[in-house]
Amino acid sequence: MTASRQRVAVTGVGVVSALGNTAPETFARLCAGERGFGPVTLFDVTAQRCQLAAEVRLDPRARPWAGTEPGSRTDQMAVAAAREALAHAGLDRPERELSLAIGGTTAGMLEAEGVLAEQSELAPALAAERLLSYPLSTPLERVRAALGLEGHHATVCSACSSGANAIGLGASWIENGRASRALVGGADALCRLTFAGFDALGVMSPGPCRPFDAARSGLTLGEGAAFLLLESADAAAQRGARVLAWLDGWSVGAEAHHVTHPEASGATGARLITGALARARVAPHELTWVNAHGTATLQNDAAEARALALALGEALGQVFVSSCKGQIGHTLGAAGAIEAAITVLAVEQGQVPPTAGLEAPERELGFRHVIGRAQAMPVRTALSTSFGFGGVGTVLVFSERDRPLPPTERSVERPCVRGVAALATPPAEPLVDRLDVARSRRFDRASALVTLCASAALGAGAGSREGIGLVAGSAFGNVDRTVEFLRRFLERGPRFASPADFPHLVPSAPAGNASIYLGLTGPVLATADLSTSAESALCIALSLIEDGQAEQMIAGSAEPHDAITERLLAPLHRSQGSSPGPRGEGAAFALVARTGAASDPTVAFWSDSAHPADLPPPGGRARVFGFGGAEAFVRASSWRDAPLELLTFDGVPREAWGGFGVVRAVEALWAGTADRTLLVSPARGQTYAFVFERRAADP
Amino acid sequence: MDHDELKRAIKHIIVEELDLRGTEPTGIADDAALFGSGLGLDSLDALQLALAIEERFGVRLPEGEAARPVFASVSALAREVERLRSG
Numbered sequence: 001m002t003a004s005r006q007r008v009a010v011t012g013v014g015v016v017s018a019l020g021n022t023a024p025e026t027f028a029r030l031c032a033g034e035r036g037f038g039p040v041t042l043f044d045v046t047a048q049r050c051q052l053a054a055e056v057r058l059d060p061r062a063r064p065w066a067g068t069e070p071g072s073r074t075d076q077m078a079v080a081a082a083r084e085a086l087a088h089a090g091l092d093r094p095e096r097e098l099s100l101a102i103g104g105t106t107a108g109m110l111e112a113e114g115v116l117a118e119q120s121e122l123a124p125a126l127a128a129e130r131l132l133s134y135p136l137s138t139p140l141e142r143v144r145a146a147l148g149l150e151g152h153h154a155t156v157c158s159a160c161s162s163g164a165n166a167i168g169l170g171a172s173w174i175e176n177g178r179a180s181r182a183l184v185g186g187a188d189a190l191c192r193l194t195f196a197g198f199d200a201l202g203v204m205s206p207g208p209c210r211p212f213d214a215a216r217s218g219l220t221l222g223e224g225a226a227f228l229l230l231e232s233a234d235a236a237a238q239r240g241a242r243v244l245a246w247l248d249g250w251s252v253g254a255e256a257h258h259v260t261h262p263e264a265s266g267a268t269g270a271r272l273i274t275g276a277l278a279r280a281r282v283a284p285h286e287l288t289w290v291n292a293h294g295t296a297t298l299q300n301d302a303a304e305a306r307a308l309a310l311a312l313g314e315a316l317g318q319v320f321v322s323s324c325k326g327q328i329g330h331t332l333g334a335a336g337a338i339e340a341a342i343t344v345l346a347v348e349q350g351q352v353p354p355t356a357g358l359e360a361p362e363r364e365l366g367f368r369h370v371i372g373r374a375q376a377m378p379v380r381t382a383l384s385t386s387f388g389f390g391g392v393g394t395v396l397v398f399s400e401r402d403r404p405l406p407p408t409e410r411s412v413e414r415p416c417v418r419g420v421a422a423l424a425t426p427p428a429e430p431l432v433d434r435l436d437v438a439r440s441r442r443f444d445r446a447s448a449l450v451t452l453c454a455s456a457a458l459g460a461g462a463g464s465r466e467g468i469g470l471v472a473g474s475a476f477g478n479v480d481r482t483v484e485f486l487r488r489f490l491e492r493g494p495r496f497a498s499p500a501d502f503p504h505l506v507p508s509a510p511a512g513n514a515s516i517y518l519g520l521t522g523p524v525l526a527t528a529d530l531s532t533s534a535e536s537a538l539c540i541a542l543s544l545i546e547d548g549q550a551e552q553m554i555a556g557s558a559e560p561h562d563a564i565t566e567r568l569l570a571p572l573h574r575s576q577g578s579s580p581g582p583r584g585e586g587a588a589f590a591l592v593a594r595t596g597a598a599s600d601p602t603v604a605f606w607s608d609s610a611h612p613a614d615l616p617p618p619g620g621r622a623r624v625f626g627f628g629g630a631e632a633f634v635r636a637s638s639w640r641d642a643p644l645e646l647l648t649f650d651g652v653p654r655e656a657w658g659g660f661g662v663v664r665a666v667e668a669l670w671a672g673t674a675d676r677t678l679l680v681s682p683a684r685g686q687t688y689a690f691v692f693e694r695r696a697a698d699p
Numbered sequence: 700m701d702h703d704e705l706k707r708a709i710k711h712i713i714v715e716e717l718d719l720r721g722t723e724p725t726g727i728a729d730d731a732a733l734f735g736s737g738l739g740l741d742s743l744d745a746l747q748l749a750l751a752i753e754e755r756f757g758v759r760l761p762e763g764e765a766a767r768p769v770f771a772s773v774s775a776l777a778r779e780v781e782r783l784r785s786g
């Protein structure tokens with residue numbers, strides 16, 4: 001069975017960058033060739049090799065939300081850019097159902113590390129509050145609260161391609177009819193962690209960076225936020241919205257090669273570019289411009305040029321390629337979003353921004369540059385490319401508003417569950433001993449948990465791992481190891497920041513590490529949604545399968561023992577009347593696929609913002625599994641008469657229970673104790689719900 | 700610390716800092732290649748090793764191309780640390 005795929009319109013953009021706190025200001029100064037670099041003022045960098053960054057000029061008192069909550073710098077930039085995108089689209093008061101996806105890597109890190117850096121006598125409650133502003137899901141919560149949104153929501157992290165993946169995920173919701181409008185983007189504030197980390201890796205340029213230059217010597221960091229308002233062609237037409245550009249294709253995948261070194265051949269980058277162009281039905285010779293990742297490190301720019309040459313062939317010589325990073329710096333998790341917004345404006349206005357800092361282009365790159373200031377030309381189709389630690393990449397294709405594109409069909413088959421695995425261990429269990437030493441050096445416990453559990457979900461007979469993806473959720477990330485890294489350089493000096501530890505601190509590191517270990521080359525990313533992170537991961541994985549980005553995805557969450565998180569959560573648990581013993585560790589993952597065997601249960605329904613009336617009827621022998629608070633949702637649904645089992649998992653951290661619940665709901669079908677199972681996970685005012693079903697043909 | 704003690708200390712640092720679980724420091728030959736085909740270490744390991752040696756012995760090892768011969772083997776590293784400490 002097929003249905004027509006909705007075309008995705010971009011009808012608004014918002015940008016906060018070092019060149020300006022709005023999209024028009026950023027784009028005008030970008031086109032004029034201005035550069036946003038200056039000495040770092042947010043924290044002390046005097047002992048570091050590099051002392052330069054592209055900082056946003058932000059009034060810390062001007063909070064774009066009501067109330068007095070402090071919020072983080074990332075939150076502040078995110079809300080400002082989100083509001084601008086809506087206003088630009090003429091939707092100042094969006095509907096509550098508006099969906100939201102945000103990519104990022106640092107969230108409240110700047111504020112959290114301030115607690116350590118200042119060594120101040122902060123009241124314990126305030127210190128805890130500031131450390132808890134660290135979770136990656138906070139910017140999403142802040143934007144949702146500021147705008148009053150209740151639609152689909154996802155926080156994604158894939159290192160420096162995070163923002164691009166949020167955009168792709170939102171596009172998949174629209175293409176497949178899950179949402180008619182989605183606000184999608186990324187936000188990352190500068191912080192000591194990323195600055196010291198990139199400095200320790202020796203990849204920061206002493207002066208302003210020079211992408212694609214023969215004399216380039218590394219990247220310059222920046223910060224910022226950007227959002228795009230995506231609408232289905234129908235929704236945009238219905239309200240007479242002006243289409244800025246179409247998001248006609250995208251592609252996401254991983255190299256499974258090395259945590260920091262890009263694959264020198266550029267093969268994976270080429271695969272993603274080719275895939276995204278094919279999806280958009282754009283031939284290489286129809287491509288005008290590539291807004292490249294272009295970090296200005298020796299390795300990135302060389303690998304990216306090879307990827308473009310492989311993907312575009314003879315058309316390469318006619319294509320313009322520039323990098324915005326010579327002007328706004330490398331904005332990490334926000335980069336994919338900011339650069340996508342700039343690409344939309346370039347397509348809309350027929351202006352191709354230059355590569356600032358480029359004086360003597362590296363020879364043999366083979367493509368055309370824009371030097372000095374923007375060049376006016378019709379931009380029929382443009383790419384925005386993003387690549388990150390762990391070898392993950394995402395390519396977005398934007399085309400001009402009058403480009404015709406006949407409707408395409410999409411499959412409406414239900415995805416299925418091919419395998420599940422759960423792993424609960426005491427914190428003392430030496431997990432890494434179960435892994436191959438050479439391939440798991442420096443793995444933290446989260447990486448070991450994800451690798452072991454994802455591998456078990458894959459099963460022994462999975463064969464080739466080509467194209468299989470992985471979404472790994474975690475509520476708080478690796479707080480202990482992050483604090484250890486920060487303490488070391490705060491106490492001993494920034495020269496002692498550990499280069500080998502740093503790449504393992506990005507929230508997507510466990511997923512990236514597992515993908516390299518297991519050879520997974522599909523979409524690889526992390527997500528965070530507090531105690532429903534596994535549920536969020538499963539929703540994202542199913543959306544990516546539905547969108548055709550992967551045939552198979554492994555999805556779930558892993559929660560390692562973390563002393564600091566445990567200490568901070570203890571008062572919360574006490575206030576709720578429970579006094580948990582030492583938290584164990586837990587991970588649970590499911591292998592979901594577009595097609596499977598007759599014995600594989602199908603996923604008949606999934607949603608991160610379900611309403612009781614949305615559920616398909618129970619039918620046959622039905623069982624309901626849920627977590628505390630699920631009762632009201634079930635009573636209001638057609639499943640009210642099915643037996644409800646409230647799940648608890650002793651010894652497993654509460655944040656990891658969702659994945660274990662998925663395993664329970666699927667195993668009940670395999671065990672033959674039910675024909676249909678419903679899993680209900682309430683979360684902060686809304687509900688994740690999944691319906692799993694034995695196939696009708698199943699005896 | 701004499702030359703042999705220095706080499707033993709460097710081997711311990713390699714195993715500890717680079718997480719070579721299951722490798723005994725005494726199992727690393729003085730002149731064995733550390734990078735590429737040898738122990739299978741990469742440039743990220745080299746950065747970490749340089750940092751650990753700097754922290755332990757208070758010497759600043761060369762960076763970039765100049766680092767290549769210095770990081771060839773445990774012996775080469777020990778000679779460089781001695782040279783820097785006496786100089």
